[in-house]
Ligand SMILES: NC(=O)C1=CN([C@@H]2O[C@H](COP(=O)(O)OP(=O)(O)OC[C@H]3O[C@@H](n4cnc5c(N)ncnc54)[C@H](O)[C@@H]3O)[C@@H](O)[C@H]2O)[C@H](O)CC1
């Protein structure tokens with residue numbers, strides 16, 4: 001089980017292409033996947049009884065192989081199926097399982113639940129008729145992994161017999177709720193013994209409801225590749241599944257392991273190496289490799305950051321504090337002349353002060369305001385050649401074209417509202433949008449959120465794993481801008497500077513736990529830095 005940090009992220013189509021490129025049979029890949037799953041599940045489950053629920057495609061096939069291997073190794077394992085296998089490989093995998101196969105709809109819970117219902121082949125919400133299609137799903141039905149899987153699954157597809165499973169009353173997903181809490185609202189349903197896929201049993205309990213029921217009763221829930229109900233590429237929860245404890249991603253991380261809201265259903269994501277070579281221009285954000293100052297270091301070699309203060313000096317103060325604690329050698333705040341800390345060089349704003357060619361990064365936007373005065377300060381910043389970090393109000397006063405025309409390294413740090421205002425609204429997924437924005441502005445774009453996506457104009461992307469919901473407090477964006485400024489001034493390449501700043505910011509937040517304020521976050525960057 002490999003931690004995802006630094007690993008490639010592949011879409012469903014890219015993963016299928018990687019599998020095909022091996023030249024190996026689907027069955028051979030499935031045997032490796034199922035064996036790796038069995039080893040991981042055994043480690044997680046100890047001696048508890050395991051229930052593996054298998055769907056009709058190759059995700060289900062992985063489940064049958066894992067069941068066989070677990071049983072061979074002495075584990076207590078039961079299998080429940082959502083209809084008959086549809087692909088040749090899944091049929092063969094099922095034939096290799098010599099134990100009984102229960103009907104999914106009637107299966108009784110076990111302490112360990114392994115969800116092998118659907119993986120990268122999910123094309124529509126669970127329980128939705130096969131004829132109805134959605135445009136939110138990225139994965140193409142029945143791709144190459146199985147030749148015969150474009151047909152509807154064998155088990156009947158039921159009209160949704162209930163509303164609101166897995167959602168709270170206002171329709172939002174059950175964020176931050178345990179599987180037990182998420183399932184608490186489920187209606188009880190009958191548990192009579194029936195055969196897999198019989199219409200009568202199926203009608204009684206829709207897939208989503210039964211999955212929530214089994215998860216609620218389990219002590220540990222493990223999803224194979226993805227929790228069933230999530231789109232693979234977009235971060236969409238087509239049918240909100242239970243919140244899993246662990247997701248075992250096969251071969252590589254997929255976008256929905258990182259993009260919200262899907263990511264929060266995955267729990268801890270671990271990658272299982274199944275010896276499929278994978279490459280991608282998209283990676284999970286990794287801890288940066290930052291040098292510590294050597295004996296010949298001085299303040300300018302550590303990097304000089306200038307920050308322009310504006311209408312709300314608290315914001316630029318936070319950015320300055322963050323730049324200092326992220327490791328900058330010299331931080332100057334232009335336009336705000338009094339206040340601690342003493343090490344911060346506060347000076348009146350002037351074009352002369354801005355012209356200092358030792359400035360390695362100029363941060364503009366935190367607390368800038370949108371007045372004529374703000375526009376004039378921004379104009380002065382753009383008249384220099386300094387590498388820029390553009391945040392907050394600066395993003396409201398500029399256009400992508402103007403940023404591209406500024407012709408020097410620039411890092412933009414928009415949140416969703418700023419992103420929409422600058423680049424326009426779109427239904428495309430966050431990775432696609434961020435990549436297009438970076439190209440349009442010819443700049444590094446850090447699209448902030450619970451799933452921060454960082455993109456470069458050349459198409460490279462880093463996605464930050466979820467850090468802390470407590471970052472949703474005033475001033476944390478200013479802290480990020482300052483931290484990135486420190487990295488840029490330290491002469492990291494702009495893409496690496498953005499990635500390092502995001503990593504330090506997230507790590508500092510994780511260290512602080514609940515209810516911290518942005519001032520504390522800025523201070524905690526020092527601890528994040530010290531941990532490297
Ligand atoms: N990544 C790897 O290297 C390997 C992955 N493997 C596993 O294969 C699955 C993907 O398999 P695939 O057959 O393409 O898809 P699924 O099993 O997820 O399901 C396809 C199946 O389900 C039907 N379907 C789609 N949506 C619905 C729905 N809403 N309701 C009912 N039925 C639906 C569809 O028509 C198909 O019949 C991957 O995740 C891995 O687990 C391989 O084992 C090899 C190595």
Ligand SMILES: [K+]
Nearest residue numbers: 115118224226
């Ligand atoms: K699954």
